[in-house]
Amino acid sequence: MGHLNKYHMFEAGIWLTIATVFFIYSFEFNQNIEIYKFGATGWPRAVVLMLLFVIAGNIFHQRIHGSSIQAGRVGVSDDDLAKEPKTLSAVMNVSSFLVLPLVYAWSLKPIGFYAATPVFAALVIILLGERRPKWIVGISLLIYIMLIGLFMIVLNAPLPQGTVSPFYDFSAFMLRMNTQIQHLF
Amino acid sequence: MIDNFLAGSAALFGDPVTILIFVFGVIGGMLFGAIPGVSMLTLAAILLPFSAGLEPAQGVMLFAVIYCTGTYGGAITAILFNIPGAPENAPTAFDGYPMTKKGLAGKAVGAAVLCSAVGGTASALLMMAATEPLAHWAIRNIGPPEIFALVFFGLAVASSVGGNTIWKGWMSVLLGLLVATIGQDPVGGINRYNFGMSDLAAGIAFVPAILGFFAVSEIFVQAERRAFGKYNAPKLSVDFPSFAELWRYKIAVVRSIFVGFFCGILPGIGATLAAFMGYGEAVRWSKDKKSFGKGNIEGVISSETANNAATGAAMIPLLALGLPGGALTAMMVAVFQFHDMEPGPLVFYNSPELIWVVFAAMFYANVSILFIGLIETKTILQLLRIPFHFLAPMILLLASIGSYIGRGLVLDVMIMFLAGMIGFLLRRSGYSIPGIVLGIILGKIGEQNFAQGMQMVHYDLVTYLSRPICLILIIAGAITLGAGVYKALASNRVGAKQE
Numbered sequence: 091m092g093h094l095n096k097y098h099m100f101e102a103g104i105w106l107t108i109a110t111v112f113f114i115y116s117f118e119f120n121q122n123i124e125i126y127k128f129g130a131t132g133w134p135r136a137v138v139l140m141l142l143f144v145i146a147g148n149i150f151h152q153r154i155h156g157s158s159i160q161a162g163r164v165g166v167s168d169d170d171l172a173k174e175p176k177t178l179s180a181v182m183n184v185s186s187f188l189v190l191p192l193v194y195a196w197s198l199k200p201i202g203f204y205a206a207t208p209v210f211a212a213l214v215i216i217l218l219g220e221r222r223p224k225w226i227v228g229i230s231l232l233i234y235i236m237l238i239g240l241f242m243i244v245l246n247a248p249l250p251q252g253t254v255s256p257f258y259d260f261s262a263f264m265l266r267m268n269t270q271i272q273h274l275f
Numbered sequence: 276m277i278d279n280f281l282a283g284s285a286a287l288f289g290d291p292v293t294i295l296i297f298v299f300g301v302i303g304g305m306l307f308g309a310i311p312g313v314s315m316l317t318l319a320a321i322l323l324p325f326s327a328g329l330e331p332a333q334g335v336m337l338f339a340v341i342y343c344t345g346t347y348g349g350a351i352t353a354i355l356f357n358i359p360g361a362p363e364n365a366p367t368a369f370d371g372y373p374m375t376k377k378g379l380a381g382k383a384v385g386a387a388v389l390c391s392a393v394g395g396t397a398s399a400l401l402m403m404a405a406t407e408p409l410a411h412w413a414i415r416n417i418g419p420p421e422i423f424a425l426v427f428f429g430l431a432v433a434s435s436v437g438g439n440t441i442w443k444g445w446m447s448v449l450l451g452l453l454v455a456t457i458g459q460d461p462v463g464g465i466n467r468y469n470f471g472m473s474d475l476a477a478g479i480a481f482v483p484a485i486l487g488f489f490a491v492s493e494i495f496v497q498a499e500r501r502a503f504g505k506y507n508a509p510k511l512s513v514d515f516p517s518f519a520e521l522w523r524y525k526i527a528v529v530r531s532i533f534v535g536f537f538c539g540i541l542p543g544i545g546a547t548l549a550a551f552m553g554y555g556e557a558v559r560w561s562k563d564k565k566s567f568g569k570g571n572i573e574g575v576i577s578s579e580t581a582n583n584a585a586t587g588a589a590m591i592p593l594l595a596l597g598l599p600g601g602a603l604t605a606m607m608v609a610v611f612q613f614h615d616m617e618p619g620p621l622v623f624y625n626s627p628e629l630i631w632v633v634f635a636a637m638f639y640a641n642v643s644i645l646f647i648g649l650i651e652t653k654t655i656l657q658l659l660r661i662p663f664h665f666l667a668p669m670i671l672l673l674a675s676i677g678s679y680i681g682r683g684l685v686l687d688v689m690i691m692f693l694a695g696m697i698g699f700l701l702r703r704s705g706y707s708i709p710g711i712v713l714g715i716i717l718g719k720i721g722e723q724n725f726a727q728g729m730q731m732v733h734y735d736l737v738t739y740l741s742r743p744i745c746l747i748l749i750i751a752g753a754i755t756l757g758a759g760v761y762k763a764l765a766s767n768r769v770g771a772k773q774e
Binding site: 101115116119121123125126128129133134137138147148155157161176180183184187188191192194198199203210214215217220229236237241245247249 | 321439440441442443445446449450452453456460462463465466467468470491495498499501502503663664665667668669671672673675676679680683685688689691692693695696699704705722725726729730734760762763766
């Protein structure tokens with residue numbers, strides 16, 4: 091086993107799963123293209139094959155060197171947190187921070203940009219450790235006003251309006267307000 | 276050439292509206308390039324519908340100017356926040372961000388300003404002098420096999436920088452190539468890996484992927500550092516490098532101009548590969564290879580000179596052949612089409628005034644990087660004073676808007692945040708984010724040109740490799756790849772003996 095540990099095996103497992111999924115799904119579009127001998131699957135399967143070879147190389151390297159960085163590499167990441175003791179609250183905080191943007195992205199369709207954005211900004215600020223209510227509200231509003239000013243009023247960029255009432259009505263109100271502002275100029 | 280250039284300059288500065296559009300393009304490109312979370316592509320995507328109301332020369336000129344100044348602007352966020360404004364600025368972050376952490380942000384940004392201006396101006400001059408002969412040379416000598424060979428070489432270079440090992444470098448690149456296979460295949464238009472989602476038929480748009488892997492993952496990394504009490508605010512410094520300091524790197528600048536210009540000429544390759552190749556060559560020729568990635572100013576100089584040198588060259592395939600070299604030049608094709616024009620050889624004969632207004636504007640835009648860039652930089656550096664917990668939501672929201680605007684799909688915002696999460700986990704495990712992004716960008720181009728090349732030579736590898744430029748590039752890529760694997764295996768032997 092050398093320096094291989096559970097983490098390395100897990101990592102290899104993830105990569106092998108990716109390669110397997112891409113290989114198995116390639117049968118869904120396994121059609122001939124009359125003008126091209128290798129068809130639609132040739133390229134992705136070649137990439138999967140190369141990936142398998144490289145995964146094997148990575149396992150071989152980790153068996154001898156563990157997680158150490160290969161000498162002479164440029165632009166490597168410096169993960170100085172790997173050996174830090176992890177408190178439950180910090181882990182929860184990071185996990186929430188990772189999930190929150192996905193929830194925000196999911197909410198854009200039903201709730202819309204105009205209603206979801208100030209709440210998202212405030213939650214991000216809170217998760218990053220700010221506890222003073224005035225600052226949380228003030229900065230969230232400032233960010234919201236800046237974004238609305240630049241993208242809605244100046245650039246007229248189309249942003250998600252939401253589909254669910256009352257959020258959709260709020261978006262409609264914002265857009266009516268924008269039209270009135272545009273008429274002023 | 277000089278007469279045409281003067282005529283183009285007169286047309287540019289003789290009309291107040293054109294001047295206003297030029298100034299808007301210069302400042303807009305710089306600002307959108309330099310604001311973390313959005314990029315010149317965001318601005319270009321927003322402006323695209325409005326360009327239909329402009330004169331053809333004004334519309335094309337606006338996008339050309341945004342391309343020049345936005346390519347430079349993206350270096351600032353790469354250096355200050357480790358968030359490249361565009362993929363072509365990714366190698367800049369390798370050394371630029373470590374310089375910021377050491378309190379040398381001013382020197383890194385100053386070098387980026389000067390080298391972007393030098394690379395871009397040299398490229399604009401070469402473009403003006405040689406567009407037609409270079410276009411003819413490219414038509415005769417560059418075909419799909421050469422483009423595929425360059426993609427292969429570029430990916431080999433990208434795999435050799437960024438990951439903790441050559442294996443992780445290649446795994447990153449191959450992951451990018453796999454992601455690029457999502458959507459329609461470039462030969463037969465068959466849907467691949469859309470998992471029943473019709474929005475995925477068009478593939479993964481690279482703007483959300485780039486924003487996710489670069490901007491969002493960096494915010495996640497910094498948030499984690501903050502949660503574990505390890506966050507160090509970047510140090511503010513506004514001391515620019517002296518001319519004498521930069522003069523030491525004149526050879527790197529000249530080399531990067533040629534590398535960048537060559538990459539830019541090739542359709543579909545663009546500035547991203549130029550920056551990686553410029554950086555890779557700087558590492559290859561340096562006597563102090565170990566200092567790269569730790570804050571070597573030569574890394575910033577090489578990648579910034581190369582990516583801006585590619586901007587002028589990218590206009591050659593666009594204007595002479597009608598082939599865009601990247602996302603922004605593809606939007607320029609749309610501007611031409613809005614006005615019932617097609618870029619290509621006939622433009623030089625039908626609309627020479629348009630061509631020379633664009634050439635003149637690109638030249639002046641690159642020169643203005645030097646002056647406006649230095650002033651802007653001093654202001655932008657003040658962003659480092661904003662506390663991270665106030666800057667982070669701004670960046671995340673700007674990135675959300677930047678992702679959404681391109682295609683108007685909420686799915687793209689989700690893809691961006693997913694890419695951010697994946698990027699965060701991969702960075703922690705020593706994988707190369709720029710490698711993944713380059714794989715995504717070059718994947719489709721590589722596949723398309725490989726397929727076309729194979730069809731051209733009737734699947735005969737000997738004929739394929741009998742094309743000299745193709746052979747040279749394939750050999751260069753193979754040597755880069757082989758050297759990387761050899762080093763990894765040699766270190767394995769040393770490691771095994773030590774055991």
